Amino acid sequence: KQEVTQIPAALSVPEGENLVLNCSFTDSAIYNLQWFRQDPGKGLTSLLLIQSSQREQTSGRLNASLDKSSGRSTLYIAASQPGDSATYLCAVKKDSNYQLIWGAGTKLIIKP
Amino acid sequence: SQTIHQWPATLVQPVGSPLSLECTVEGTSNPNLYWYRQAAGRGLQLLFYSVGIGQISSEVPQNLSASRPQDRQFILSSKKLLLSDSGFYLCAWSYRDEKLFFGSGTQLSVL
Numbered sequence: 001k002q003e004v005t006q007i008p009a010a011l012s013v014p015e016g017e018n019l020v021l022n023c024s025f026t027d028s029a030i031y032n033l034q035w036f037r038q039d040p041g042k043g044l045t046s047l048l049l050i051q052s053s054q055r056e057q058t059s060g061r062l063n064a065s066l067d068k069s070s071g072r073s074t075l076y077i078a079a080s081q082p083g084d085s086a087t088y089l090c091a092v093k094k095d096s097n098y099q100l101i102w103g104a105g106t107k108l109i110i111k112p
Numbered sequence: 113s114q115t116i117h118q119w120p121a122t123l124v125q126p127v128g129s130p131l132s133l134e135c136t137v138e139g140t141s142n143p144n145l146y147w148y149r150q151a152a153g154r155g156l157q158l159l160f161y162s163v164g165i166g167q168i169s170s171e172v173p174q175n176l177s178a179s180r181p182q183d184r185q186f187i188l189s190s191k192k193l194l195l196s197d198s199g200f201y202l203c204a205w206s207y208r209d210e211k212l213f214f215g216s217g218t219q220l221s222v223l
Contacts, residue, residue, distance in 0.1 A: 032210060043118075043202055043214035044156075089156075093210070099171070100212070102155045 004092050006037045006103035014111050015082055020073040023090035028068045031093040035064050035075050038087045038105070047088075048075070074095050080110045114139035118215030125222055131176075131190040132217050133205030138184065138204045143205040145186040146212070147178055150200040162186060198222045 003026045013019050023033070032051045036044040048057045049066040050073065058064040063076040077084055087107045091100040118135045125131060137143050147159040158171045160178035168178050176196060181185045186203060203215040 034212065035158060036212075036214075039202075041217070041219065043216045044204075044212075046211045050212050061187075091212075099158060100156075105153045 001093060002094055002101045004032075004090060004103040006088075006090060007108050008102065010107040010109070011096070012109040012111060013029070013080060015080060017080050018078050019080055019108075020078065020090050021077070023073040023103055025073075025092050026072045027094065027102070028071050029094070031095050032065050032069060033064075033073050033093070034091050034100070035062075035068055035073075036089045036091065038089060040087075044089065052090060077108075082110045082112050084108060085110045113215065114205075116203060116205055116213055116215045119151060121216065123221070124221045125193050125220065127195055127222055128192045131188070131193050131197070133188040133201055133220075135186045135188075136184055136204045138167070138208055140184070142183060143207050146181060146204040146206075146222060146223070147186065147188045148202040148204060148214075148223055150202060150217075151163075152199070156202070161187070162211075193199050193222045 005024045006049055007022055030052050034049045035047040036046055038044045041084050050057050050064055052068040060079040066073045087105040089103055089105040091102045115138045139185050146164045146190050148156045149159055150156050160168055160170055162180045167178055176190050201218045204212050206212045
């Protein structure tokens with residue numbers, strides 16, 4: 001059974017720092033992995049999607065990597081800003097069906 | 113561009129009352145549609161998904177139901193709400209590239 005874990009559950013860093021959020025999964029046979037952002041009381045915003053054949057994806061200050069063999073993905077945020085404060089969730093799709101397996105998220109606070 | 117609309121944003125309902133949450137998608141055709149629930153401090157739980165009109169798959173047995181009367185309309189319903197139905201309900205859609213796009217959510221409080 002696929003399980004997705006995000007550690008730490010919460011993270012607080014000063015503005016301007018580069019940081020890494022972690023996502024680990026127990027079954028390396030994945031179809032794709034997505035990173036999402038959720039602001040309090042809001043819906044989720046898709047940030048990056050990495051297919052199983054890819055190693056990384058980049059969007060602006062965000063870079064997501066995927067290492068299937070070790071069951072890990074990282075979300076790298078460069079030059080963090082207070083506006084980056086949100087909960088970040090990762091989700092893994094096992095195959096081409098429609099079920100995503102979700103992590104519980106990391107709540108990120110960027111201090112001005 | 114594609115947009116997803118979900119309403120209402122908040123809802124307070126008494127136990128035993130009916131529920132109807134609506135979600136519509138614009139700018140795409142034949143999307144896959146989803147209803148998720150997010151309980152406070154917990155992860156997302158997939159409730160229903162649909163790959164076409166009238167095609168509904170349920171992931172979790174419960175007193176909720178879903179319907180897709182039109183290609184881009186997805187409705188979550190209940191005949192009688194329970195206290196345990198309280199939570200944050202999210203509608204989402206996906207298409208070819210499989211990215212998942214979410215609505216703004218409905219905070220449901222059952223009292």
